[in-house]
Amino acid sequence: MNELTVQEKFLSGETKSFILVTALLGAVVVMLSLMPEGSFIHLPVYVVNLLGKYVTYAILALSVDLVWGYLGILTLGHCVFFALGGYVMGMYLTRSIGAQGVYGDPLLPDFMVFLNWHELPWYWQGLQYFPLAALLIICVPALLAYVFGRLAFFSRVSGVYLSIITQALTYAMMLAFFLNELGFGGNNGLTDFKTLLGFSLQTDGMRILLFALSVVTLCLCYLLCRSVVVSKLGRLCIAVRDAENRVRFIGYRVENIKLLIFVLSAVIAGIAGALYVPQVGIINPSEFSPVNSIEIIVCVALGGRGRLYGAVIGAFLVHIAKTMFTNLMPEFWLFALGALFVLVTLFLKDGVAGLLCVHLKTGSTETLTDKA
């Protein structure tokens, strides 16, 4: 032996296949949706829209996998970043409505007119400009993650306590956003969006475009996460997950590692949220609900934590199941979710991705022995 393989290749076979398959599936969906209506292979646009929603959840799951799967921080409140990204996007879309609102006020969103407000709060200023909105979509989640991380990681809160605090954070945000006085539309949130960058949101073309954009973003985020995971920083994350104190005794500031990954992950979650909102057409405080964050954890667990493509697969499986349940028997969804989590932790520790991995591995060794 003289080969030291310390670092995996960035574009491993696995990564290439993921990008290829995702791009291909995305292209097929777009093509099928462009087929003439009535043709039997035509994919209705509402399905494309639904798939687009799943893709944004997949991006969110990716971000959770980074902090939970690789860094070992069980975050039970990651939707807080998703929702914040979503709210910024929602604010931009609301400002874009302009005078087309019910009350026809050129400046104030409908809910403010309804509340008898006469001035636009300062934090709504400038949000009619997309570049600013785009910047805030990244900065707002990053800032919250940074402040939270500084407080939590530097006072060495970890394990269950940290999980509880993340949950409390998202819950507190939900309660705050319910308040009308906060100026984010309270209970109803922000909705009735008309245009994005001047193009109507209600057209089929826009829906398909948003789906395609989500798929591209998923691929880019995947590559970004992959570049972290294969780097020495990625190995350091795994080391922190396995033996945090040991990492300190070889001279690394564990808090900084956690902070950086946490902020990065929050940014990815925020971007996912921003893509989610124009596709579902509404953002309200329920997006902060702790259950949503737990759902994403189940996604990652089912898909296989510590494997990026696992998170994506898990997100699709769980949310397809959720859609089916909410159509057939909505009141049982939470039970099913809980049961799924228990089953996965008991019988499928490495998730679906683990299963896949084992199958692929045995497959390849078989071919090797065949050749011999």
Next chain:
Amino acid sequence: MISLEKQVAQASLKLKNLAQKSHLAHKHRQQPPARLKKQDIVLYVENLTVSFDGFKALNDLTFYLNSGELRCFIGPNGAGKSTMMDVLTGKTKVDSGSAWFVPDPGDPNPSHMLNLLEMDEVSIANAGIGRKFQKPSVFETLSVAQNLELALSMNRSVFKTYRSRLNGEQQDFMMATLEKIRLSSLANALAASLSHGQKQWLEIGMLLMQKPSLIMLDEPVAGMTPEEIEMTIALLHELKGQHTIMVVEHDMDFIRAIANQVVVLNQGTVLAEGNMDSIQSDPRVIKAYLGEGL
């Protein structure tokens, strides 16, 4: 309006006081030990006392360590050996005492000495003190080579870590270390798959990658087979002189093979000091070990 101004003035006064105080505290902080004349001392440990709920795990512990020396610490279970290392590596806070470390033995300037009791574990590690724990702790889900890579001494900043790649020199160093710890053939194996003794070695290898000037080994041969112990002895002889080494062990044959200077700890304090023979015939030592069969 006036009251507001008053408040502001008061607040700024308070801040000033605080700043002054912390400045003074900095000035008045403990001076490095006066006995600096002796050139080759690298670790000054004086009057360390640590208590856990009234129980004194360390009691007025004092010793000095010379550069390049290999010093063994023995003592019955609970004597405070691991606690001593905990204190010196920033894991445990003391009640009283002092511990000063000379990072560069060639540099006689006393103001470059480091007060270990004021530093946290990360800065102590970066100042050049490496430690192997009593319970072997390696990163189980990483490979042997990856474990070594993480320990490699280099810039520890997060961004640098993200971009870092091993260069040729570092790779050679890693190869050499793998050779030393006899794990060359297992470089790409997961650390979890190693035997207990091999994990101990890997941990020693990680220490070497850090290039520390002071190495602390807490029970390095616990759970090793006789052959593995032999190899560890050879390894320690190799390291002697290049690093200053502190070893805590219960295995007397091992101690005899590596050390000439042995310190016996008992109830958190130094009971006896000297070469192995004089210690083994010391009646106080025999009494402390009574029933444990020295």
